[in-house]
Amino acid sequence: MQHSFDRRAFARTGLAAVAALAIAGGAKAQDAPSEFNIGIFTFSSGPAAAYGMPGRQGAELMIDMINEAGGVGGVPVRATFVDEAQGAEGVISEYRRLANDPDTQVMLAALSSSNCLALAPVAEQIGMPTISWNCDTHQLFLEDDLQFTFRPNGNTVPEFAAFAAYMVTVNPDVRRIAIINPDYAFGHDAGEIVKATLAAIAPEVEVVAELYPRLGTSSFQTEISRLSAARPDAIFSNLWGADLENFVRQAQPRGLFNQSQVVLALGETVLESLNLPDGVIAGMLGDGWWNTPTARANPMTVEFTDAYLERYGEHPVFPTMKMANALLFMQEAVEDAIAATDGAWPTRAQIAAAMEGRTFNSLTGTAVLREDNDAVVDQVIGLTTNESDLGFTTLTSMVRYPGEMLMPPIGGDPIEWLSTLTPDWLDSLPAPGSYN
Amino acid sequence: MLFAIVPLIVDGLANAALIFFVAVGLTLVFSVLRILNVAHGSFYSIGAYVAASIGLWIISSGLNPWLSFPALLIAAALVAALMGPLIERTLVHWTYGKGEAVQILVTFGLFLILEDLQRIVFGVRSIYADTPMALLGVSEIGGIIYLNYQLLLIGLAVLTLIGLRLFIRHTRQGKLISAVVEDREVSEAMGINTRRIFMMAFTLGVFLAALGGALATPTSGVAPGLGAETMVLAFAVAAIAGLGQVEGAAVAAVIVGVARVLAIYYVPALDAVAPYLVMLVVLLIWPYGLFGTTQSRRI
Structure with missing residues (x-):
């Protein structure tokens, strides 16, 4: 345990150093961008699309709702969707391509456990806050002390x-x-x-x-x-x-x-x-059903569910809710990061720091992020x-x-x-x- | 003992029946045109999509659900009539006499185009049209409930094999195909219109693949990727039989079907690779397949 604590302490110091370097190196707390760019990875083709498309639809609707309410920290969200059906190699390549744009500050990746495992080292290397919106392999946080990968969902x-x-x-x-x-x-x-x-x-x-x-x-x-x-x-x-x-x-x-x-x-x-x-x-997987007593008691969930039914002609399923929850988690963290920087637009490292240890009230319950960035749901x-x-x-x-x-x-x-x-x-x- | 073997046989034959349709089309095209058509699996998936679409239209229009059965055949005929002559006369025709690498590249390109076209036309979500399966009900064999539709498929595969054999051996067109397969140059010298024979054989191959896809729809979902999955299995069957062997394709389909079933029952970890392990073993012992023959190379 002592060994584990030391590793964590070391990693946290490292994160702070990365954040400090990022600020000092020009990626300093900056003016708000015209758009808050994010990458969203899901399956939009092939047999897995039956599960991935409800997630994508949930993202489209939730982003519209966030933008109609003023965006994230007053900045409209713009999502680029990546189809995970192309395989891990293509997914990693798309992730890197999106990350090259400095205005892309958060990734919601991925649906597939295999893709999450493949992307986690890339997220750490680039320093990109990445929300594992769906994948739930427990192996994700088993070995490595991840600093930029967060899962506000359950695990296997x-x-x-x-x-x-x-x-x-x-x-x-x-x-x-x-x-x-x-x-x-x-x-x-x-x-x-x-x-x-x-x-x-x-x-x-x-x-x-x-x-x-x-x-x-x-x-x-x-x-x-x-x-x-x-x-x-x-x-x-x-x-x-x-x-x-x-x-x-x-x-x-x-x-x-x-x-x-x-x-x-x-x-x-x-x-x-x-x-x-x-x-x-x-x-x-987890608690993400729109029709639980907890969800029905939440006015925002009811509003989201009704809007989803009206737009897509079907009720949301739990991948939809997981995606919507992940976007709300991102919004909360970014807005807290803005508050922490006295209103300046935060860097990727500052956003990641704001995601750590959150207790997040989702549309369907509560997710409590542990020290390993995995949530209790x-x-x-x-x-x-x-x-x-x-x-x-x-x-x-x-x-x-x-x-x-x-x-x-x-x-x-x-x-x-x-x-x-x-x-x-x-x-x-x-x-x-x-x-x- | 018999009680345990019967399900293996029924499952093996049901598996083989579906693979047979597409594999026999692939091998027929190869035997006549001498082309390994990588796009063959796409005709299977297009047949499946068209059959599912017609089946769903029949139900949504309130027509007699039994019309779903002839719809399967009509779907395959439609795909063959529209795509067979068109593709053979344009892309495939252009590859005659070219090297194998060119033929594979061209048909692979065609496969990619057809796969994307299916996504554009039919979307990316799975389609289900299982009315024929529901209409026929179930039977219990060896303590296991089977769909009567699965048993029907076995019968249809046998009928198709017999029909193909009768067509090739006892009709004028079939004999012309045999002559072209035997020696194209002599056939041309004897006045046979080989261009027409090529188009006919290719269209028949497309029909068989599309028929396999159409017949598969009542028991399985139709989604992008179906063509690639089927093509690889069909190739394994054709390779085991020996490319160009129509009757051999039936035997090889049974071998592959039974191998896959045995794997699922006894060594599930080998389920996906069982057909290819069989192919590997067969090709190591008989490099030209079980029924293939060596051919002299003419210079």
């Missing part, structure tokens, strides 16, 4: 540990589970987290099949046969985007949802577009129901797990931390149905 460990806890709480008879996740860091991490959590809190549960189909798979028919043949009591999945839509559309007529308790970690994104049957465990999960006034599937028996109960401590191995949980831990968590 609390998210998927929560789903495992919810599953064994509402369905204590589960003994055999199968996993079907996408074949990259996000999917494999989730598989490890679910297995580690279940081994600790429900050691009698056996994993009978583990499938990791390629991201962008159009047909899951063989995987569905395999899952069906394994006869699991429950099937966990963190498929997302078009993969999730394909899987649900193909698995439902083949009886998979009747045969097993299905857990769709990103199920909230398809509540309006698909007819999920009752009783599917579905949720989101609540986790919302529920069961699908078709008895809803909305005219589409919604969630019932909801729970809002407090983030601090699910978040591993800084510096340790999160998987090892999960193994320290016990079956009694479940009793300390709020009960399903306590948050309706």
Whole structure:
């Protein structure tokens, strides 16, 4: 721990030095620019666009709302969108290209965990404040002490540990589970987290099949046969985007949802577009649902949701809310940085410094940034129901797990931390149905 | 034991059926035109997009949903009729007699153009048109529920193979194609209009690829990138069979389909690479594919 503290102290001193040099070297606290330029990275093509486009639409709407209200610190926001479907190499190249413009002062990057991992070292090298608006791999802050990368969202460990806890709480008879996740860091991490959590809190549960189909798979028919043949009591999945839509559309007529308790970690994104049957465990990554009691009690969330519905003809999904939250987080930090510089326009380093350690009241809850720049965020999960006034599937028996109960401590191995949980831990968590 | 094997066979054949349509088109075009058409996968995805669009239009217009079935065939025929002759007469025709590198570059360029055109015309979000799947219902085989549509696909693939065989062996046009495949120069000397045969074979190849895409839509979403995914698999099948082997493509499709299913059932980590591992092993032992033959080089 002492070693870790020393590294942090060293890094903080370094950050202060960078800030001082930036100010002394001409990038001094300056006049406000005519436009506040930001780069926004999301998927706007390919199978992942089903998830990425709601994020982009959320950004467009929130930026319009911010600009109509006077902009950030009185300066209108102008976003350049970058399509992550081009792959990590192209994404890094676009990031560097945008960063070359001194008027670009914040990046919202990225959606994909792989791209966040690839961009973090670049952000540190350039000194560009970067908000990981969606990616939630816990590996992002595991090894490196990042100074310019911030995540005001949840991460994979609390998210998927929560789903495992919810599953064994509402369905204590589960003994055999199968996993079907996408074949990259996000999917494999989730598989490890679910297995580690279940081994600790429900050691009698056996994993009978583990499938990791390629991201962008159009047909899951063989995987569905395999899952069906394994006869699991429950099937966990963190498929997302078009993969999730394909899987649900193909698995439902083949009886998979009747045969097993299905857990769709990103199920909230398809509540309006698909007819999920009752009783599917579905949720989101973190707390970002527009229809939670917390969100409905926030007038700004209601205004945003109504405006989104009017503009795009559909309700926002949690990637939309994550993006909107990330933009509000950025606005708060920049305006605080302006206040800290007595009204002068802040540098990138000053903006990054203002992002550190924030407690941010988002549209859907609260995000508390820790020393490692990763946030503690609540986790919302529920069961699908078709008895809803909305005219589409919604969630019932909801729970809002407090983030601090699910978040591993800084510096340790999160998987090892999960193994320290016990079956009694479940009793300390709020009960399903306590948050309706 | 049989109870465990039956799902493997059904899944393997269902997998093979979808790959077969596009692979047999690829190999047919190669056998006649001697061109490895890298853009072939695009015809698969365009067929899928057109079929999905027509299917969705039928439902939204309140027409009889059973019309979705002929719509699959009509979509493939439309794509072939509009794109086959046009592309063969313009871009592909220009590559005849040129080196393989030129042919691959030209068809790769065509692939990129067609992929972007699909994004412009059909957008970037996935399209779903699953009415035919829903209409046919399900059956339980070996304790697993299968879509009757999957079983129909297996039957259609077998019928297509038989139809192609009858067409090539027992019709005048088919015999002309065989003659051109055997020896283009002698065929021309005998008065066969090879230009017409080339256009016909290319259009038939486009039709088969588009038909594969159209038939895939009821059980899978259609999104950008589908063409590349399919093309690589089709190439693996064609390489295993030996380029130019129509019947061999059917056998190779079954081998690839079963290999992929075995991987998913027993070694999921190898799921994506299973078809290419099989291809590698086959080509190491039989460099011209399972059914390919060596050819003398004429100087």
